Amino acid sequence: MSVELENVKCPEPDGSAGGVWPRGVERGADGELRIAGLAASELVRDFPTSVFVIDEADMRARAAEWKAAMDEAFAEAAGLAGASVFYAGKAFLSVGVARWMSDEGLGIDTCSAGELTTALAAGVAPEKLGLHGNNKSVREITMALDAGVAHLVVDSLAELALVEEIARERGAKANIMLRVTTGVHAGGHEFIATAHEDQKFGLSVTAGVAREAIEKVVASEHLELVGLHSHIGSQILNLDAFVQALDVVLNLRGEAMKDLGCDIPEIDCGGGYAVRYTALDDVPPAPREYATALAAAVRGHAERTGVPAPHISIEPGRSIAAPACMTIYTVGTIKDVQLEEGGQRRYVSVDGGMSDNIRPALYDAQYTASVISRQAGDESVRSRVVGKHCESGDIVVHDVALPADIRAGDLLAVPVTGAYGRSMASNYNMLTRPGVVAVRDGQARYLVRPETVEDLLNLDADA
Numbered sequence: 001m002s003v004e005l006e007n008v009k010c011p012e013p014d015g016s017a018g019g020v021w022p023r024g025v026e027r028g029a030d031g032e033l034r035i036a037g038l039a040a041s042e043l044v045r046d047f048p049t050s051v052f053v054i055d056e057a058d059m060r061a062r063a064a065e066w067k068a069a070m071d072e073a074f075a076e077a078a079g080l081a082g083a084s085v086f087y088a089g090k091a092f093l094s095v096g097v098a099r100w101m102s103d104e105g106l107g108i109d110t111c112s113a114g115e116l117t118t119a120l121a122a123g124v125a126p127e128k129l130g131l132h133g134n135n136k137s138v139r140e141i142t143m144a145l146d147a148g149v150a151h152l153v154v155d156s157l158a159e160l161a162l163v164e165e166i167a168r169e170r171g172a173k174a175n176i177m178l179r180v181t182t183g184v185h186a187g188g189h190e191f192i193a194t195a196h197e198d199q200k201f202g203l204s205v206t207a208g209v210a211r212e213a214i215e216k217v218v219a220s221e222h223l224e225l226v227g228l229h230s231h232i233g234s235q236i237l238n239l240d241a242f243v244q245a246l247d248v249v250l251n252l253r254g255e256a257m258k259d260l261g262c263d264i265p266e267i268d269c270g271g272g273y274a275v276r277y278t279a280l281d282d283v284p285p286a287p288r289e290y291a292t293a294l295a296a297a298v299r300g301h302a303e304r305t306g307v308p309a310p311h312i313s314i315e316p317g318r319s320i321a322a323p324a325c326m327t328i329y330t331v332g333t334i335k336d337v338q339l340e341e342g343g344q345r346r347y348v349s350v351d352g353g354m355s356d357n358i359r360p361a362l363y364d365a366q367y368t369a370s371v372i373s374r375q376a377g378d379e380s381v382r383s384r385v386v387g388k389h390c391e392s393g394d395i396v397v398h399d400v401a402l403p404a405d406i407r408a409g410d411l412l413a414v415p416v417t418g419a420y421g422r423s424m425a426s427n428y429n430m431l432t433r434p435g436v437v438a439v440r441d442g443q444a445r446y447l448v449r450p451e452t453v454e455d456l457l458n459l460d461a462d463a
């Protein structure tokens, strides 16, 4: 195989946390993939493709690893004020997943009435829920206050006024976190970097808006300032970016506490912890490394300034959900095209596409893929995996070495699709959104059933 092709070959499952496959995946001697003890061909008999498949034990373990890492790094014994982990439901949420996260000791960060209702339906304690969003509706704010969530993360001065008004009408006090923008720009793509000035999120620290908001909350009878929040972007490998942002928030907190004589008990550092999508990506830091870096920053700041350390929260989504899941497709049409620069590329079409994974089209995200239903031949061909939508940008995997003997009917898996896949899915071209299956100890069950065309027609007022 040429060096170029070798680079885009899908790594084999190796049971490691930094690999691209869920940890419970192995390839049998017959070449078929087994997911938590269940053969791929058996799984798709009851759960047809296209389908998202989550290794439950792996997803739970990733959540538990974050919890343990944060508890250890921020223990009171280490001179700090403890830590909490909120799973970011936007990555992928269902009632089952909310229960897993809760079982593993995590709260849930929600950002809409739908996510909040799902977490509550799972029986997650309201004091373990947060509500985000840059444009929360009156209904969402009221729902969160009725439920008694731990905090509403307020994103603008306008929203602060709205929450205060709603709390006043109810004669209640709302627990508020203020989302601040630190100016630390991090993350893989402009659309997923969120702490620079020219974007829609947060209250600017440098422009003084964050401080103004703190003063308003402290002065209000109907608002309780429970913390400051910063989310700097997604898919961040660089520990320094988190530390720099945290330092800005720690300074803001320390100055406000001294000047206003108030307490600000918590800082939430948001999500954004990276995962490895392909063999070309670096292996990201482990939860313990992120946690240790954040704890060192908090300890250092407390020692330097004499301001007591806050409780620290984080909101990982992708790093828990993405690597524990794969999408299984069935291969359909195969076509070879000649490239202008010479050579050829094989287009392998699958029974899904941009409606179940918009990330390649939206962010130029890179994935890999592998034939998982049989022992394929050794020879590889430069390939592109594409969907069945009416868009030439309907690409699932840009560049991957696939077996030369790939054929219609093969099962093709794309790993690391557990975050922002099903949760961003659409019905473009009236495709139905795939189901999500959990596999544990050789047993599979739907977490979310696949949509049917009847579901789509049910919404059609004239059908």
Ligand SMILES: Cc1ncc(COP(=O)(O)O)c(C=O)c1O
Pocket: 088, 090, 091, 109, 132, 231, 233, 234, 235, 270, 271, 272, 273, 315, 316, 317, 318, 319, 419
């Ligand atoms: C406020 C907030 N918290 C947490 C997350 C989760 O980020 P990730 O899935 O990259 O960990 C996001 C993602 O957009 C977010 O906006």
